[in-house]
Amino acid sequence: MNLTVNGKPASIAADDAISVSNLLETLQVAQREYVTVELNGDILDRDGFDAATVRDGDTVEFLYFMGGGSL
Amino acid sequence: MGETATGMRFDTKLIHGGTAPGPYGATKTPIIQSSAFAYDTAEELEDLFKGRAIGQVYTRIGNPTLEALEKRLAAVEDGIAAIVTASGMAAITTAVMAIVRSGDEILSSASLFGGTYSLFRDTLANYGITTRFVDPTDLDALAAAVNDATRLIFVETIGNPKMDVPDIAAFAAIAQKSGVPLMVDATVSTPYLARVKELGADIVVHSTSKFINGTANSIGGAIIDSGSFDWNSAKFPHFEPFYRKYRNFAFTARTRKLIHKDFGACAAPLNAFLVGEGLETLALRMERHCANALKLAGFLAAHEKVAWVNYPGLPDSPFFEVANRQFQGRFGGVLTLGLADKPSAFRLINGLKLAKNLANIGDTKTLVIHPASTICADYSLEVKALMGVSEELVRVSVGIEDARDIVADFARALDNL
Known part of the structure; x- marks a missing residue:
């Protein structure tokens, strides 16, 4: 399925749905204990990564607070 | 983490x-x-x-x-x-x-x-x-x-x-x-x-x-x-x-x-x-800091020229009970003692050979300072009292040297007061 991840197109080897936890694993997202996940513009609760589902066409942002810049 | x-x-x-x-x-x-x-x-x-x-x-x-x-x-x-x-x-x-x-x-x-x-x-x-x-x-x-x-x-x-x-x-x-x-x-x-x-x-x-x-x-x-x-x-x-x-x-x-x-x-x-x-070595050092501080506090508390000792590890400290519970029988590496007056406190500091007279705590070395004339010098008597700082007070950060040498250093300096 095709997603937009951090503003870029990404193709994921999954049928039509994947949990956010699985997506973090599949994409080998760095420092998962700190990452904030925004799905289609909504910030997800950290303890809801297993339950939240990403579907074909969704937009996902992985955000960190450790770097520079503003909020 | x-x-x-x-x-x-x-x-x-x-x-x-x-x-x-x-x-x-x-x-x-x-x-x-x-x-x-x-x-x-x-x-x-x-x-x-x-x-x-x-x-x-x-x-x-x-x-x-x-x-x-x-x-x-x-x-x-x-x-x-x-x-x-x-x-x-x-x-x-x-x-x-x-x-x-x-x-x-x-x-x-x-x-x-x-x-x-x-x-x-x-x-x-x-x-x-x-x-x-x-x-x-x-x-x-x-x-x-x-x-x-x-x-x-x-x-x-x-x-x-x-x-x-x-x-x-x-x-x-x-x-x-x-x-x-x-x-x-x-x-x-x-x-x-x-x-x-x-x-x-x-x-x-x-x-x-x-x-x-x-x-x-x-x-x-x-x-x-x-x-x-x-x-x-x-x-x-x-x-x-x-x-x-x-x-x-x-x-x-x-x-x-x-x-x-x-x-x-x-x-x-x-x-x-x-x-x-x-x-990496914090636990080892703290064990020795605490043990040495307790030994020095006991020695000072029994010394005739020392008016009082404030260390939470002394059983008659008003903070012994809470410290004992909160810190599980360990009381840290810092203590204060009181002498007769400010000149006595200065003579003690000047008479110590091993302990360094400087503004710090937590070194491997034993450190002393007279807070009222140094780190707390800018404060009024009222504020000093609030902070527990008096003219006769000396603060000691007890190091990890052999406790016998630390005690001997204080014993010699006190004898010469």
Whole structure:
């Protein structure tokens, strides 16, 4: 399925749905204990990564607070 | 916090907690003495600044050597994240300014390190932040002093130099009931005596220059976020965007992205490396500091020329019971003693051969100072009394030399008074 991840197109080897936890694993997202996940513009609760589902066409942002810049 | 910390006992965590393998199989995180970090493309740097990617940008904001120490300190204190700073005062200033705004009030223990007292009473007052000081042993007065403007409760685990030991869990209960965070300066107790998160500290601050570094070779500080405070509160509207995005990391995110970045009190990579070296031996050194302090306190308490000794490990100390419970039978490496008067205190200091007369604590070496004429000299008699500083008082940071040599040094100097 095709997603937009951090503003870029990404193709994921999954049928039509994947949990956010699985997506973090599949994409080998760095420092998962700190990452904030925004799905289609909504910030997800950290303890809801297993339950939240990403579907074909969704937009996902992985955000960190450790770097520079503003909020 | 590194996954490797899970399940380790404290002494093991000091060595392995939060660590990651270094390049080339190095067992030490290298000192990355670089101001800034280069990327191949403009897009990569844009992603970093947007928070879409993780990496280093500029050492004031972050650096691999600093990050390595931050992860280790977070692991040791069971926190969710840590920020290391240029000094202990930088840690306190940064952490406090991340929470309070003009018009807000801090409720603080009156028994404070002189630098913190000056920050709260004088410097922050100039920015519209009022601090109310209360006797940390009077919990009713503390609870009664909370008002609508209170945004932070601040306390030291062992008052320096007053050597009083507040009941941290009782402070935490009052903070929780009041809906404000509890910030605890655990410099004197160190993580070895107590992980103050377990006692209810929401934010822990350290001067790592002291016992954590341990050999007095670098100045540093640390802020550790317990992740326990609920920042989704009407009292803290300035945390709203950070809570919305980063949830229980809201404090660390706001501190890092605004206050720490803007005030710029960052640690130096070399200093962070040296603090990390000290951290590995903290337990061994603290065991000896505590044992030596107890021996010296016992000797001094029995000496005819010593008017009084203030050490929470002495059974007749009013703080013995709470310290014994809170610190599980260990009482730290700092004590104070009183002589007849100021000239006697000066003669004692001048007569010591082993102990160094200087303004510091937590070195391997035994250190002494006369606080009333030095670190607390700027304060009125009234304020000195509040801080427990009198003219006849000498503060001792007991080192890890052979206790017999420390006692002999004091015995000789006292005999010659």
